[in-house]
């Protein structure tokens with residue numbers, strides 16, 4: 001807690017309100033840092049819980065979230081900070097496997113602290129000169145890793161918006177007068193294509209941009225979750241026969257649930273033949289472009305795409321959020337979205353206004369998501385990122401081996417292409433049953449119960465979900481640098497401890 005002289009102070013006693021307030025300001029902020037360091041310490045403590053679960057109504061009673069009429073003391077604010085983190089899920093804990101984004105990279109976090117302190121907008125070079133230049137350098141490096149020279153990119157508030165920007169640029173490329181004239185510039189029904197395993201944000205582009213989801217054709221995938229190219233071409237021809245205008249194909253590099261990679265070369269050939277825009281949603285798999293060992297064959301041909309989404313906040317471990325969208329053709333983003341608002345994007349500035357990025361996107365104000373990635377890249381180097389990717393894949397391969405060593409307790413659903421390990425847990429009573437539809441139904445039904453036990457015990461978090469081919473199954477994600485083989489062994493033992501009697 002704060003020293004006696006400062007513990008009754010309020011926000012009005014610190015900078016900027018009180019010009020003499022630096023000592024109190026410093027003490028308060030250092031106390032906040034202490035609270036954050038405690039959280040970081042317990043996040044990396046394997047004996048600490050991943051979460052302290054309470055149902056929402058109980059949680060409300062444990063918290064004091066009331067919005068006060070008069071401000072509270074700095075001391076109370078410190079208590080508020082501690083309480084908030086006490087009930088926050090530790091997504092950086094070595095036993096947190098629940099999402100595609102797991103882990104707490106402390107260099108990236110330090111970058112986020114600086115980003116917050118700089119508190120600037122990314123729309124013009126004028127107020128973010130260093131960060132704008134960093135964006136250029138980092139995004140160009142990522143385009144080189146995709147296999148392009150030139151082109152353009154930007155950071156977006158998440159993979160869904162990155163995919164939307166690709167859609168907008170594709171439509172603009174094919175129908176440049178759409179921007180001014182709207183639908184009448186198109187004179188026909190646009191159609192887009194994606195696999196039935198794709199991220200739902202691709203389909204939402206059709207809803208948001210007026211195609212209608214009926215015109216977002218879901219292409220069947222094979223039993224590995226990969227788009228079937230021959231089906232794609234059939235569906236394109238069928239829509240053309242109906243007088244529709246196919247214009248956009250999304251291929252997924254790393255699907256959300258099973259981590260599948262669509263076959264890019266065959267899909268790119270089809271796009272070339274039919275003159276369609278090829279977008280590759282590598283939001284999840286993109287990090288593997290950094291690995292010479294795993295990039296091929298998963299993303300062979302990615303350089304043939306017209307646009308690529310790649311989220312460093314996923315496999316690369318940059319802090320949330322950090323999503324990038326890359327275009328092979330330079331100039332497309334700005335011509336598609338530019339509105340030239342005179343109060344912001346004046347052309348008579350003293351510096352080269354091509355560095356003003358705000359007019360490239362429909363957002364205007366844009367958060368600085370680049371510094372935490374740049375600082376991380378400075379810390380790791382490209383080879384450090386490659387080691388990180390190879391390590392995550394190695395741990396997933398270890399988990400698959402361990403699961404195969406316990407066929408009585410675990411059923412591996414398919415050989416993973418990346419770090420999504422999909423399996424069923426087998427409680428004692430089903431271990432002698434044949435693997436029939438009847439048993440699969442039981443295995444699906446126990447997922448939410450076993451997950452509930454994990455959350456109540458607070459010792460582990462592994463995600464589950466159904467897909468279009470099967471009921472609930474567990475999907476384990478290893479994307480955290482904190483995870484080791486010991487944690488994989490813990491996961492498999494803990495699920496059995498919690499679930500054997502289900």
Ligand SMILES: O=C(O)c1cc(=O)cc(C(=O)O)o1
Pocket residue numbers: 098099100101102199256313314
């Ligand atoms: O960035 C993430 O962690 C993320 C994004 C998703 O769309 C879906 C998931 C997920 O299914 O874990 O995670």
